[in-house]
Amino acid sequence: MQRWPSWTLAWPSPDLMLRTLGLFLIAITGVAVVGASAFAPHASDQSYRALLNAPPTAPHVRDDMGDWHAPFIYPWALVNQLEQRYEQDRSIRVPLVWLSGGRLVQSSDDARAPLLLLGSDSYGRDVFSRLLFGGRVSLGLAVIAALGALLLGASVGGLAGYTGGPADDVLMRASDFVLVLPAMYVALALRAVLPLVLSPRVVFLLLAGIFAIVGAPFFARGVRAIVRSERRQDYAVAATSLGASHARVLARHLLPAAWGFMAVQITMLVPAFIIAEATLSYVGLGFPDPTASWGTMLHDASSVRVFGDFPWLLCPAAAMFFVVLALNLVLERTDITVRLKPDATYK
Amino acid sequence: MLAYISRRLIFAVFLVFAVSSSSLILARLAGGDYVTESLGIEAHPETVEQARARYGLDKSIGAQYRDWLGRVVRLDLGRSLLYDRPVSDLIPERAANTAILAFTALLFATLIGLPLGVVAGSRRRGPGGAGGPGGVIPGVIRATSLVLLSMPPLLTSLFLVFVAARTGWMPIAGMRSPGEPSTGLTLDLLQHLIVPAGALALPLAAMFERLQAQAMAEAIGAPFVLATLARGVPRSRVVWRDALKASLRPIAAVYGIVIGTLLSGSFVVEVITAWPGLGRLMLDALRARDVFLVAGCAGAGSIFLALGSLLSDAALALVDPRVAEP
Numbered sequence: 311m312q313r314w315p316s317w318t319l320a321w322p323s324p325d326l327m328l329r330t331l332g333l334f335l336i337a338i339t340g341v342a343v344v345g346a347s348a349f350a351p352h353a354s355d356q357s358y359r360a361l362l363n364a365p366p367t368a369p370h371v372r373d374d375m376g377d378w379h380a381p382f383i384y385p386w387a388l389v390n391q392l393e394q395r396y397e398q399d400r401s402i403r404v405p406l407v408w409l410s411g412g413r414l415v416q417s418s419d420d421a422r423a424p425l426l427l428l429g430s431d432s433y434g435r436d437v438f439s440r441l442l443f444g445g446r447v448s449l450g451l452a453v454i455a456a457l458g459a460l461l462l463g464a465s466v467g468g469l470a471g472y473t474g475g476p477a478d479d480v481l482m483r484a485s486d487f488v489l490v491l492p493a494m495y496v497a498l499a500l501r502a503v504l505p506l507v508l509s510p511r512v513v514f515l516l517l518a519g520i521f522a523i524v525g526a527p528f529f530a531r532g533v534r535a536i537v538r539s540e541r542r543q544d545y546a547v548a549a550t551s552l553g554a555s556h557a558r559v560l561a562r563h564l565l566p567a568a569w570g571f572m573a574v575q576i577t578m579l580v581p582a583f584i585i586a587e588a589t590l591s592y593v594g595l596g597f598p599d600p601t602a603s604w605g606t607m608l609h610d611a612s613s614v615r616v617f618g619d620f621p622w623l624l625c626p627a628a629a630m631f632f633v634v635l636a637l638n639l640v641l642e643r644t645d646i647t648v649r650l651k652p653d654a655t656y657k
Numbered sequence: 658m659l660a661y662i663s664r665r666l667i668f669a670v671f672l673v674f675a676v677s678s679s680s681l682i683l684a685r686l687a688g689g690d691y692v693t694e695s696l697g698i699e700a701h702p703e704t705v706e707q708a709r710a711r712y713g714l715d716k717s718i719g720a721q722y723r724d725w726l727g728r729v730v731r732l733d734l735g736r737s738l739l740y741d742r743p744v745s746d747l748i749p750e751r752a753a754n755t756a757i758l759a760f761t762a763l764l765f766a767t768l769i770g771l772p773l774g775v776v777a778g779s780r781r782r783g784p785g786g787a788g789g790p791g792g793v794i795p796g797v798i799r800a801t802s803l804v805l806l807s808m809p810p811l812l813t814s815l816f817l818v819f820v821a822a823r824t825g826w827m828p829i830a831g832m833r834s835p836g837e838p839s840t841g842l843t844l845d846l847l848q849h850l851i852v853p854a855g856a857l858a859l860p861l862a863a864m865f866e867r868l869q870a871q872a873m874a875e876a877i878g879a880p881f882v883l884a885t886l887a888r889g890v891p892r893s894r895v896v897w898r899d900a901l902k903a904s905l906r907p908i909a910a911v912y913g914i915v916i917g918t919l920l921s922g923s924f925v926v927e928v929i930t931a932w933p934g935l936g937r938l939m940l941d942a943l944r945a946r947d948v949f950l951v952a953g954c955a956g957a958g959s960i961f962l963a964l965g966s967l968l969s970d971a972a973l974a975l976v977d978p979r980v981a982e983p
Contacts, residue, residue: 490672490966494921495939495958499951502943503683585809589925592811593940608815612929617822617829627815635807 332639339633343445350439351416351425354602358424358434361386363394363620366429374400381406385423394619429622431610441625444602447510449633451518451603452583456576458522463529464565464572470530471537472560482534485527493524497586501595510601517596521586525579529572536568577641581634588630604630665970669963677956681725684943684951685718725952734956735949739942744953747938752957754832755934758926759919759961761850762857770862771908773798774869778904779877779896798866805863810922814856814929827851830931853930857922861915865908872904879903913969916962 342349358364367383382403386396404423408415417425427438463485470481488496500520508516540546541564549563584604590596591605592612599606604626611623716724725735734744777795808816821829828834828849876882877900885895924936931937935954942950 487672487675490917490962491676492917492921492924492958492962494924495955498924498940499680499683499943499955503686506944581807581809585811589811592925593928594944617819621819624815624819627812631807631812634809635804638803638807 328639332636335632335636336640339445339449339636342442343449346439346442346446348412349414350436350442351413351420351427352436352439354435354440354443355600356435356439358430360388360434361396361424361426361430362434363432363623364396364426364430364434365620366622367423367426369406369425369427373403379403379405383417383423383425385419428625429620431607431623432620433610437607437622437625440602440607441604441629444604444607444626445629447514447597447601447603448584448587448605448630449580451514451521451587452580455518455521455583456525456579458518459525459579460529460572460576462522463526464533464568466526467530467533468537468560468565471534472541472556472564474538478534481530485530488524488527489531493582494586494589496524497521497590498593498595501590506595507598510597513597513601517587517590521583525583528575528579532571532575533565533568536571537564540564540567574641577637581637584630584633588626661974662967662971665967669967672963673956673959676959677729677952678722678726680955681948681952682718682722684946684948685721725949734953737942737947737950737953739945739947739950744949747950748935748953748957751933751935751938751954752961754932755920755923755927755936756961758850758853758857758932758934759916759923761854762861762919762923763915765854765858766861766865767908769858770865771869773802773862774866775873775896775901775904777866778870778873779900795870799870802863802866805859806867809860810856811925811929813859814853814926817852817856818929821852832933853923853926853932856926856930857919860922861918865911868907868911869904872907873900876900876904909969909972912972913966916965916969920958920961 364386367386369381369383370379371381372378373382382405384398384400385402385404387399389395389397402423405418406415406425407418410416415425417423424436426436428441429437431437431440466481466485470478497520500523501517504516537560546559546563549559554562587596587603588605588608591603592609594609596605596609597603607623607626611620611626616623728735732745734748736742737744737747740747777798780792780795805813818829821827829852832846832849833843834845834849873896877896879900881903882895882900885899886892890899920936923932923934924940926932927934927936928940935957939951939954939958941947942954
């Protein structure tokens with residue numbers, strides 16, 4: 311039987327490829343969102359009154375005569391004001407300019423023929439730019455809320471697992487109770503009782519706080535179970551008998567045992583929080599209007615005409631899908647039961 | 658066994674009581690009340706006072722809560738300020754709509770997810786026991802599940818509404834077309850159910866499929882399966898009868914938790930597809946600061962939740978007596 315020579319590169323396993331793809335997608339999203347002010351052709355609130363709900367302007371490199379050019383776009387010309395229908399004006403080529411004014415790329419005639427990679431919304435704002443700036447808000451909120459939940463949950467769970475006794479009972483009953491409730495309704499109720507109109511900064515902190523409280527029990531239960539079983543291990547007993555304080559044993563020796571669990575939980579909570587922000591903003595209880603977030607963008611798209619005539623307004627939904635998919639790809643090999651019962655594998 | 662179920666029952670009653678009370682108090686504590694929300698800030702102070710007195714909003718929180726408790730014991734949930742109807746009239750209709758939606762979704766998800774999970778799980782490992790999908794069909798099922806798991810109901814409902822709007826194959830929104838009978842199981846109702854129930858069922862089906870595939874793979878690896886195969890029982894019969902039975906417990910255990918997921922999911926589906934359920938009612942009530950309606954909705958939702966977890970606990974205790982031990 312012919313065997314492959316040993317120096318040929320083996321294909322990496324499908325699992326590894328999926329994981330790498332996931333990490334790659336996350337990295338791209340991270341760079342795009344952090345560098346939004348350089349990558350976005352426009353500011354998030356810059357609007358073009360003459361281009362409401364305009365379709366995307368695709369960059370071309372070849373004109374109708376078959377000649378090659380540096381990348382350019384065709385401007386939109388309004389055909390029907392009432393139906394907001396546009397047609398490409400193929401007679402004018404608007405070249406793109408690179409690296410000018412602190413932006414990676416924009417149209418050379420930005421006032422009349424702006425570069426709208428994903429079209430514009432009903433206020434004439436560039437959807438692509440808003441997608442990047444909105445990603446900052448949505449992803450930033452989700453990550454900060456997940457870290458807050460981690461901090462809160464790990465301290466509650468660590469304390470409960472370390473001390474045991476009545477404190478343990480009370481803390482775990484409380485977190486069981488929060489886990490039973492449908493998280494969306496808890497977040498909704500907590501948000502709705504606060505004043506409806508608030509500044510974006512306050513809304514950001516408020517939502518991060520609410521999400522952290524709702525998400526904390528997911529950490530608390532697992533961390534408690536791990537700390538409880540690790541406490542009896544020889545290394546923990548040894549540390550105590552060497553005179554380490556309770557705080558030191560907990561922070562230096564026991565909690566690190568829960569790192570793997572916490573990493574998995576964060577990867578699962580971040581998508582949940584992205585969706586939660588979008589849901590709250592969609593129903594009008596999230597960020598106020600001029601702020602771009604993926605949820606407020608979907609809120610603007612919540613009319614039936616959008617689905618038929620202006621589908622590019624649904625881009626934030628696609629963005630959310632890709633981010634959640636990427637995080638799921640990273641998690642693919644993890645036990646599915648962990649998703650439902652955070653401490654299922656640690657009982 | 659009886660002690661276990663009665664312990665769960667006490668927890669269920671406590672859950673309903675705690676959720677509805679705390680939502681009443683939360684809604685009452687909120688800045689602004691129904692009167693300021695409905696009359697606007699320019700209303701005459703005297704009108705505002707009169708309206709408050711009429712709705713019973715001028716009392717202190719403690720007094721109002723005592724009042725409400727006293728009436729709830731007599732099954733009087735108060736009067737909705739927003740709809741000007743008794744809360745106990747409004748809730749059953751909306752709760753039934755949510756129940757129809759959630760039950761259909763659960764049925765779809767089980768009917769789709771479970772068999773696919775059996776197929777994917779039973780063919781999982783290759784001859785060498787190597788990891789990864791063992792064949793094209795399980796691979797496709799697994800990939801589809803992965804994609805659907807990344808589409809929570811918010812995204813599936815937007816996607817299905819988009820498909821419905823583009824193709825015109827099914828109604829986009831609402832529960833019944835105008836002119837159709839407004840009660841009973843009609844073809845029109847079933848058509849309207851496709852988008853919302855599908856949106857709710859797809860992510861759930863994916864989760865069931867993954868769960869069942871994993872349980873199935875474990876069951877297939879058990880010695881009794883090998884023994885049965887060795888005795889010459891056909892493979893399909895071993896998979897669909899013996900291994901399936903042994904692998905059902907994880908899904909049975911998950912049903913109780915899924916009720917919460919379904920309620921959370923049905924909220925956003927109801928809002929996007931204009932399904933007149935409990936979630937939309939709760940949203941409207943919260944926005945209008947309609948305190949009694951908020952408490953009623955929360956109470957109804959928690960009854961669903963408590964019933965679901967109670968049934969699932971009882972079923973699990975029957976299947977696996979170990980869980981009932983303290």
